[in-house]
Amino acid sequence: MPAQATAESVEEVIFKGLTELGAEGEVARDSTFEQLDVDSLDLVELAQIIDDEFGVELQGEDVKDLRTVGDVIDLVVARSQ
Amino acid sequence: MPEGCALVTGSARGIGAASAKELAEVGWPVAINYRSDSEGAEGVAAAIGEAGGQAAAVQADVCDRDAVGELFRSVEERFGPVLVVVNNAGVRADGLAPQLGDDEWERVLETNLSAAFRVTRRALKPMLRARFGRVINIASVVGQRANAGQANYAASKAGLIGFTKTVAVEVARRGVTVNAVAPGFVETQLTEGVGNGNGLVDAIPARRPGTPEEVASCVRFLASEEASYVTGTTLTVDGGLSA
Numbered sequence: 001m002p003a004q005a006t007a008e009s010v011e012e013v014i015f016k017g018l019t020e021l022g023a024e025g026e027v028a029r030d031s032t033f034e035q036l037d038v039d040s041l042d043l044v045e046l047a048q049i050i051d052d053e054f055g056v057e058l059q060g061e062d063v064k065d066l067r068t069v070g071d072v073i074d075l076v077v078a079r080s081q
Numbered sequence: 082m083p084e085g086c087a088l089v090t091g092s093a094r095g096i097g098a099a100s101a102k103e104l105a106e107v108g109w110p111v112a113i114n115y116r117s118d119s120e121g122a123e124g125v126a127a128a129i130g131e132a133g134g135q136a137a138a139v140q141a142d143v144c145d146r147d148a149v150g151e152l153f154r155s156v157e158e159r160f161g162p163v164l165v166v167v168n169n170a171g172v173r174a175d176g177l178a179p180q181l182g183d184d185e186w187e188r189v190l191e192t193n194l195s196a197a198f199r200v201t202r203r204a205l206k207p208m209l210r211a212r213f214g215r216v217i218n219i220a221s222v223v224g225q226r227a228n229a230g231q232a233n234y235a236a237s238k239a240g241l242i243g244f245t246k247t248v249a250v251e252v253a254r255r256g257v258t259v260n261a262v263a264p265g266f267v268e269t270q271l272t273e274g275v276g277n278g279n280g281l282v283d284a285i286p287a288r289r290p291g292t293p294e295e296v297a298s299c300v301r302f303l304a305s306e307e308a309s310y311v312t313g314t315t316l317t318v319d320g321g322l323s324a
Binding site: 041044045048 | 255
């Protein structure tokens with residue numbers, strides 16, 4: 001059963017996921033993926049983590065315009081409503 | 082070897098069955114996928130069991146989009162993450178290009194190429210997470226050189242080789258390799274009647290058709306830890322036919 005996707009739970013999972021994936025420096029809502037040195041394949045893995053945790057599937061079109069960590073959190077929360 | 086299993090599509094007989102047996106022999110639990118030949122698939126699974134390996138026959142038509150998700154769920158539940166995938170399910174519907182019907186074109190492209198894409202897409206995500214994975218696409222020498230009467234089959238197999246190279250570079254930095262095996266004339270049910278009275282065997286430098294086992298041993302190599310730096314390549318197994 002996927003977890004309830006609240007802003008807090010999504011933020012926690014994404015911060016943890018990005019750290020696990022080897023993000024450079026402190027992960028914050030307004031960090032850009034470029035600053036974190038998170039590449040396209042990292043985002044594929046992050047999407048997998050999000051799918052496992054919240055049952056929200058993010059596909060190619062969804063992720064291509066995402067720039068910051070906050071963008072992903074907002075999208076996942078919106079999709080899970 | 083990491084914890085997980087191997088999935089071989091279309092492995093009730095022929096090259097798929099031989100590949101499943103090879104992978105089981107080196108210790109992978111193997112899912113024997115089949116579309117309609119349950120007897121063949123159960124036979125392969127039983128033979129693996131008797132030889133001391135682990136296997137289960139799993140029905141799914143890989144052309145059915147929903148069935149692919151189901152297939153993975155049932156295999157993962159039984160054996161854990163799928164870390165080796167052999168895209169072997171294939172069909173042929175021969176005819177000269179001016180006479181090929183749309184249905185014959187689409188059916189061959191759908192099974193040989195599009196289904197392999199969908200299986201690979203589903204397989205890659207857990208492989209990326211595991212930092213280990215092996216995708217092996219069964220192509221054909223017909224994807225590399227001409228064979229009159231097989232425009233659809235050739236297009237599907239050439240497509241598979243192109244697909245192999247690009248996916249390989251996309252995932253290489255995660256320890257996941259993607260390779261193709263290109264068999265020449267191998268005697269299986271799929272090639273029944275192909276070598277009859279047309280001088281094909283004489284054109285093969287080895288002067289004989291290959292066996293499914295000879296292709297399967299290449300699959301076994303590409304699936305191994307030893308092949309960790311081999312990716313994006315096509316291993317041709319054709320008795321010298323295309324040399």
